[in-house]
Amino acid sequence: MSAGMRAVRIREFGNLATAGVVDGDAPVPGAGEVVIDVEAVPVNFVDLVTMRGAYQFRPALPYTPGKGPAGYVSAVGPGIEHLKVGDRVLGMAEYGGYAEKCVVRGDQAYLLPEDLGFVDAAAMSLSFDTAWMGLVERGRLAPGESVLVLGASGAVGGAAVQLAKALGAGTVLAGISDPSRFQQVANFGADDYVLQSGPNLRDTLRDRVMELTDGRGVDVVIDAIGGDAFDGAVRAVAWRGRLVIVGFAAGRIPTLKMNYPMLKNIEVSGLQISDYRKRAPELMRECFDSIFGLYSKGLLTPPRSETFALDDWRRAVEALASKSTRARLVLTP
Ligand SMILES: NC(=O)c1ccc[n+]([C@@H]2O[C@H](COP(=O)([O-])OP(=O)(O)OC[C@H]3O[C@@H](n4cnc5c(N)ncnc54)[C@H](OP(=O)(O)O)[C@@H]3O)[C@@H](O)[C@H]2O)c1
Numbered sequence: 001m002s003a004g005m006r007a008v009r010i011r012e013f014g015n016l017a018t019a020g021v022v023d024g025d026a027p028v029p030g031a032g033e034v035v036i037d038v039e040a041v042p043v044n045f046v047d048l049v050t051m052r053g054a055y056q057f058r059p060a061l062p063y064t065p066g067k068g069p070a071g072y073v074s075a076v077g078p079g080i081e082h083l084k085v086g087d088r089v090l091g092m093a094e095y096g097g098y099a100e101k102c103v104v105r106g107d108q109a110y111l112l113p114e115d116l117g118f119v120d121a122a123a124m125s126l127s128f129d130t131a132w133m134g135l136v137e138r139g140r141l142a143p144g145e146s147v148l149v150l151g152a153s154g155a156v157g158g159a160a161v162q163l164a165k166a167l168g169a170g171t172v173l174a175g176i177s178d179p180s181r182f183q184q185v186a187n188f189g190a191d192d193y194v195l196q197s198g199p200n201l202r203d204t205l206r207d208r209v210m211e212l213t214d215g216r217g218v219d220v221v222i223d224a225i226g227g228d229a230f231d232g233a234v235r236a237v238a239w240r241g242r243l244v245i246v247g248f249a250a251g252r253i254p255t256l257k258m259n260y261p262m263l264k265n266i267e268v269s270g271l272q273i274s275d276y277r278k279r280a281p282e283l284m285r286e287c288f289d290s291i292f293g294l295y296s297k298g299l300l301t302p303p304r305s306e307t308f309a310l311d312d313w314r315r316a317v318e319a320l321a322s323k324s325t326r327a328r329l330v331l332t333p
Pocket of ligand 1: 176225247248250
C-alpha cells in the first residue's frame with residue numbers, strides 16, 4: 001500500500017475552477033470500515049448536482065465526490081470479518097470515490113463475482129440497485145406480473161427493464177420519448193413501448209397501457225421521470241398495483257389526487273436509495289447479491305461505459321453536464 005494517494009478536491013460549490021486533483025495521505029480505516037484501492041468509479045448526475053451545491057445534502061467543504069467506487073480492499077478496520085485485503089468489491093459511499101483510495105463502511109462494500117469487471121460494476125452502481133429496490137422492495141414485484149418503466153432508455157430505467165425480466169416479470173412495457181428508442185429497450189427485454197412525451201399524456205399514456213394489457217393495466221410502475229407521464233401512469237395501474245416514484249427527469253414533480261389510490265386499491269410510494277444503505281444494510285446486501293447473481297447467470301448486461309483517467313475527471317463531468325454521450329462515464333484512478 002502506498003503512503004499517499006491522489007484525489008479530486010472540490011473547494012467551492014458551483015465553481016469547478018478552484019477544484020483539482022491533490023496529493024494527500026492514504027486514508028486509515030476506522031472501526032467497521034475498509035479502504036478500497038479504486039479501479040473504477042462512476043461519474044453520476046447527482047455528483048454534478050452536489051458539486052453545484054444544489055443537492056438536498058451538502059458535504060462539508062472541501063470534499064471529494066464519487067459514489068460507487070469499485071476496486072481491491074487494501075485495508076480493513078477493527079471489527080471487519082467478512083472482508084479481507086485483496087477482495088474485489090463494489091463500495092457504496094456518499095462521497096470520496098474520485099480518488100485512488102476511498103474509505104467505505106464495511107457493511108456497504110459488496111463482494112464482486114469473478115466474472116464482473118470493475119468498470120462494469122461501477123457502471124451498474126446506483127442504477128441497478130435503485131431499480132432492484134424499486135421493483136422488489138417498494139414494488140413487491142411477483143413472478144408473472146406486468147411492469148411499466150418510465151424513463152426506460154435511461155440508466156435507472158434500463159436497469160429496471162432488465163431486472164424486471166430477470167426477476168420473472170410477465171409483460172414489461174418501456175416508456176420512451178421517441179419510437180426510435182424502442183430497439184434499445186427491446187434489447188434489455190422490453191416487450192413493447194409506451195410514449196412518455198407528447199400532448200395529453202394523462203389520456204394517451206393510459207390508453208396505450210390499457211391497449212397493451214387487455215384493459216387490465218400494469219401491476220408495477222417504476223417512474224423515473226414524473227411530470228405528465230406520471231398523471232397517465234397512475235391511471236394505468238391495475239387493481240392492487242404499485243407505482244414507485246424514483247425521479248423527476250421530466251422536470252415537474254407531479255401531485256396526486258388521493259381518490260386514485262382509494263378507488264383502485266393501488267399504492268403510490270417513493271424510493272430514495274441512499275436511505276436504504278444507511279438504514280437497511282442487510283437488505284442492500286441482499287439487493288447486490290441478487291444483482292450480481294443475475295449477472296453471473298447471464299441475465300443482465302452492464303450499460304455501455306466510457307472511461308477517463310482521474311486527471312481527466314473534469315472532462316468526464318463536462319461530458320455529463322452537456323449530455324454529449326449516453327454512455328455511463330467512469331473514472332479509472
Ligand atoms: N430515488 C433515487 O434514489 C434515485 C437514484 C438514482 C437516480 N434517481 C433519479 O432518477 C432519474 C433518472 O435517472 P437516470 O440516471 O436513469 O437518468 P438518465 O440516464 O439521464 O435517464 C433519464 C430518462 O428520462 C427521460 N427523460 C428525460 N427528460 C424527459 C422529458 N422531458 N420527458 C420525458 N422523459 C424524459 C429520458 O428519456 P429520453 O432520453 O427518451 O427522453 C431517459 O430515459 C433522475 O431524476 C435521477 O435523479 C433517483
